[in-house]
Amino acid sequence: MSHDPWRMGFHLMPPVGWLNDPNGLCQLGGTYHVFHQYSPDWPAPDAPRGWGHFTSDDLIRWRSGGRTFAIAPDTPDEANGSYSGCAVPVPGGARLYYTGNVKEPGDHDYVRSGRRAAQILIEAATDANAPGGLALGGKNVLLRNADYPAFCSCHVRDPKVWREDDAWWMILGARDLSDEGLVLVLRSEDGRAWENAGTVRTDESFGFMWECPDRVALSGREWLSICPQGMQDRPWSGGLRDVAGYLPVPAEKRIAAESELVLRGNSFRLWDHGFDFYAPQSFVDESGRTILIGWMGMPEAPYESAPDDMAWCHCLTVPRELRPGADGRILQRPVAELDELRGRRRELTGGGSLTLGEHRADVLLANVEGPFELWLDDALAIAWDRETLSLRFADDAVGCGRTERGVACDDLHDLRVLVDSSAIEVFANEGELTFATRWFPRSDNLRIDTKGQSLCIIWEMGDGMADTYE
Numbered sequence: 454m455s456h457d458p459w460r461m462g463f464h465l466m467p468p469v470g471w472l473n474d475p476n477g478l479c480q481l482g483g484t485y486h487v488f489h490q491y492s493p494d495w496p497a498p499d500a501p502r503g504w505g506h507f508t509s510d511d512l513i514r515w516r517s518g519g520r521t522f523a524i525a526p527d528t529p530d531e532a533n534g535s536y537s538g539c540a541v542p543v544p545g546g547a548r549l550y551y552t553g554n555v556k557e558p559g560d561h562d563y564v565r566s567g568r569r570a571a572q573i574l575i576e577a578a579t580d581a582n583a584p585g586g587l588a589l590g591g592k593n594v595l596l597r598n599a600d601y602p603a604f605c606s607c608h609v610r611d612p613k614v615w616r617e618d619d620a621w622w623m624i625l626g627a628r629d630l631s632d633e634g635l636v637l638v639l640r641s642e643d644g645r646a647w648e649n650a651g652t653v654r655t656d657e658s659f660g661f662m663w664e665c666p667d668r669v670a671l672s673g674r675e676w677l678s679i680c681p682q683g684m685q686d687r688p689w690s691g692g693l694r695d696v697a698g699y700l701p702v703p704a705e706k707r708i709a710a711e712s713e714l715v716l717r718g719n720s721f722r723l724w725d726h727g728f729d730f731y732a733p734q735s736f737v738d739e740s741g742r743t744i745l746i747g748w749m750g751m752p753e754a755p756y757e758s759a760p761d762d763m764a765w766c767h768c769l770t771v772p773r774e775l776r777p778g779a780d781g782r783i784l785q786r787p788v789a790e791l792d793e794l795r796g797r798r799r800e801l802t803g804g805g806s807l808t809l810g811e812h813r814a815d816v817l818l819a820n821v822e823g824p825f826e827l828w829l830d831d832a833l834a835i836a837w838d839r840e841t842l843s844l845r846f847a848d849d850a851v852g853c854g855r856t857e858r859g860v861a862c863d864d865l866h867d868l869r870v871l872v873d874s875s876a877i878e879v880f881a882n883e884g885e886l887t888f889a890t891r892w893f894p895r896s897d898n899l900r901i902d903t904k905g906q907s908l909c910i911i912w913e914m915g916d917g918m919a920d921t922y923e
């Protein structure tokens with residue numbers, strides 16, 4: 454792993470096997486914890502799916518739990534996977550909530566029959582001698598299919614839990630018997646015994662299932678983050694069935710206070726316009742920042758994320774700090790800690806070219822002056838023409854099936870591009886627009902070419918993960 458040319462220097466990736474949804478994000482006693490969906494035996498058929506675990510003191514240098522499960526699918530209520538969930542800090546540790554998935558044998562459609570979805574709680578205590586600094590207790594099943602409203606199908610999963618108004622609140626992604634996506638809202642006095650308290654829907658049909666729900670609270674206002682499935686016909690979906698975005702909650706309303714909250718479907722905004730972004734989860738760290746991390750992958754995509762028989766697949770985005778923007782938007786920017794990895798500073802003007810020894814760079818156009826193109830390895834262009842900000846692959850081998858993505862943008866002030874071996878993230882207009890994509894460069898060095906008048910500042914980036922996979 455330490456000599457893999459596509460190993461990343463500041464993006465979390467599995468030491469081996471398959472990684473997807475970030476889970477259980479939290480900070481406890483100064484230590485950041487990032488759990489994630491994990492199949493260390495991938496690509497073996499029916500490889501077990503549980504949770505992996507990373508820890509860090511600074512969000513840039515990470516310790517890996519290796520190929521060992523932090524949470525293994527080892528009980529009858531999670532026989533087919535320990536699925537996604539969250540963490541809630543409590544005195545002395547955290548509570549981990551997640552979904553146990555079971556697919557029963559037989560003639561089932563696994564929508565209306567044959568699937569069991571249990572919500573499971575693990576109490577975790579901080580312990581310096583335990584793996585990852587957390588000693589995980591036993592597994593307690595809190596909810597099963599019979600506990601959900603009668604209108605629900607078998608698809609109910611991905612708990613997000615928080616404390617508010619001296620009560621515990623949980624939201625769950627769901628699919629009803631009419632094949633409409635929604636969120637279930639539940640309330641508890643103690644975080645163990647739960648009762649149904651409400652629903653969140655949209656005022657229009659909006660996909661057949663909502664995965665990975667999240668409540669984001671910024672400056673006294675709330676947003677509902679969801680991953681609706683069945684969106685392939687929407688013009689902004691890139692033709693993908695599954696997308697990730699957020700819905701603003703009206704300023705006078707709260708998710709926990711409404712028994713039937715209806716949000717405007719046309720207010721939905723994608724978190725990210727790139728090829729690889731799904732299942733984001735947010736948390737509030739001990740300094741009060743709201744931080745989001747997403748999976749740089751997709752459930753069903755017509756492009757490749759493990760070319761040439763790689764021993765590992767997928768990664769997570771860099772941690773992104775969230776701030777409220779205008780018109781119900783959320784702004785995203787890389788956490789400030791990433792600046793510590795900046796090394797030698799270089800500059801490029803229009804028509805310039807630069808070659809770096811590693812495929813790790815932080816590229817900044819602080820003041821955009823008219824249309825431009827930024828080319829990486831003559832294989833990927835990031836361009837603005839006063840109407841559209843786009844990401845375009847000119848080399849199909851490097852893009853592994855990725856082609857072009859764009860978003861309307863008639864006024865561009867600033868642009869930042871993080872290049873990290875096989876991951877790229879783009880942040881425009883203080884993070885109002887973002888693109889996350891994988892790419893698989895074939896050249897040994899990173900070549901950067903610019904066209905346009907804007908000054909381009911480039912920092913070579915260090916390798917924060919150098920000791921992670923030893």
